[in-house]
Amino acid sequence: MKPKTPLLFLLLLLLLSTTTTTTTPPPTPSPISSPTSSPSTLDPKQLSALHALGLSTTLDPCSNPSPHNNATSCDSSRPFRHLLSLHLSNCSSDLSDLPISALRSLSTLTSLSFSNCPLPSPRLLPSSLSLSLHSFSCSSSLHHLSSLFLSRLHNLSYLSVLNVPISGSGVAIITSHMPHLISLTLSHTNLSSILPHHWHPLHLSHIDLSSNQLKGHIPSSLSLLSSLKSLNLTSNSLHGLLPDSLADLISLRNISLSHNSFSGPIPDSLSSLSSLVHLDLSSNQFNGTLPTFFSAMKNLKYLNLENNNFHGVIPYNASFIKRLQVFKVGGNSNLCYNHSLLSSKLELGIARCDRYGLPVSPPPDKSSDYSGDDEDDGGSSEDRRKSHGGHHSGPSKLVLGVAIALSCLVFSVVFIVCLSKVCGCR
């Protein structure tokens, strides 16, 4: 009750000072706050564990709605309830590390997450907690994690590590004993292994291994992941051809392979990925011509093929390109568009084709290769072309002006000479 009295006083002052204005009155403390003084229903051991983890326990962690931004949730067992989930975020700096003894009493947790809790991490979680977890997430927290730490979480369905360096042997070690995994995110983790060749294929539907230093090829065994909906391998050091077997992943909706060193053509077999929504192959060394089958993909919204080595005439019409939210093909110097089918107002960032299907001129500046995602009326391109025209007519006007001035000068000299001669004769 103590901290409430000065607060109330302040509120009163505020109300008094703002009576002339029409602001709505600030909410007054509601009478519902009284139940908080009732004893917590949480297992006392877990209550003190929360305390040791720096979580204030003045409000019952099992109350509904949960205090501290949903930091906790509990089961409904009696006489004491137990914690099911714990989300530690924005940890106070008073907490110097994660007390292992506290973690040991939390083995009823199925979900544990850290965000912005830069603490030293324990080498391993207590094994009972390791096995009870179905969901583990760690974002910009715990100075670093080891592959071993993660690999012991055998019962996970959901694993997400974001912005935390992971040391040790790599992705395969981490996931090989997680048969229930549904969603795997290891992003910005400094992992430098190859991609696993063996997966537990049944449930995995989301893989995000973006922004690491992963090496090697996409293994064809990836095609066994029949539930896979999204695959993000952006910003790694992967290379090689796309395996034809990628086409077996018929549930795939999102593929991001940008910023790697993949090469070769887009395989024709990809045409069977009819659910595709998002395809990003940008900033690789893909080559060959663009396949026509993309225009038959009804759900496609995002197609980014920029900064590759594609060549030839773009085989898409304006209605397809306008249907997409994003369509990017810039940065492919041998790619061009058919002027009689596509308007320059689409600003595709590539040159127009000559009649042999080759680019007529060097493509416009990189700065103009944004496309598709702006529903602009193309005014800017009109302006650009106008300014180009102006630039073109500039020198010719100058030449004309100089010519007129010169001829005037010559004419007047001749006139004066003639005049003086006529005068001299007389």
Ligand SMILES: *[C@@H]1O[C@H](CO)[C@@H](O)[C@H](O)[C@H]1NC(C)=O
């Ligand atoms: C708190 O968690 C519940 C159930 O998990 C969820 O429905 C609710 O939206 C969450 N509230 C906030 C503010 O995150």
Ligand SMILES: *[C@@H]1O[C@H](CO)[C@@H](O)[C@H](O)[C@H]1NC(C)=O
């Ligand atoms: C943690 O801090 C961030 C930024 O200060 C804030 O946006 C977020 O809501 C905080 N989270 C919680 C659970 O308090």
Ligand SMILES: *[C@@H]1O[C@H](CO)[C@@H](O)[C@H](O)[C@H]1NC(C)=O
């Ligand atoms: C692992 O999870 C399953 C359900 O997904 C559960 O039945 C099993 O008891 C869990 N194992 C452990 C050791 O908690």
Ligand SMILES: *[C@@H]1O[C@H](CO)[C@@H](O)[C@H](O)[C@H]1NC(C)=O
């Ligand atoms: C990232 O990995 C490299 C070796 O692959 C290592 O030298 C470096 O210290 C790691 N960085 C961090 C932040 O752990």
Ligand SMILES: *[C@@H]1O[C@H](CO)[C@@H](O)[C@H](O)[C@H]1NC(C)=O
């Ligand atoms: C893939 O990962 C990158 C980097 O983390 C991110 O910017 C991008 O949005 C992701 N792509 C998809 C489709 O989620």
Ligand SMILES: *[C@@H]1O[C@H](CO)[C@@H](O)[C@H](O)[C@H]1NC(C)=O
């Ligand atoms: C898939 O791509 C869509 C469209 O670009 C995006 O809105 C969505 O967040 C992506 N989903 C996943 C799981 O990456």
Ligand SMILES: *[C@@H]1O[C@H](CO)[C@@H](O)[C@H](O)[C@H]1NC(C)=O
């Ligand atoms: C594509 O690049 C590969 C080398 O990465 C080369 O062998 C092949 O001939 C190229 N294909 C075309 C059509 O340029």
Ligand SMILES: *[C@@H]1O[C@H](CO)[C@@H](O)[C@H](O)[C@H]1NC(C)=O
């Ligand atoms: C554009 O291409 C699609 C697919 O090739 C086709 O179904 C559609 O009729 C074409 N639209 C126009 C206006 O030519």
Ligand SMILES: *[C@@H]1O[C@H](CO)[C@@H](O)[C@H](O)[C@H]1NC(C)=O
């Ligand atoms: C451009 O399209 C027109 C009309 O469909 C066609 O006659 C012409 O051959 C095409 N040009 C190229 C280079 O494909």
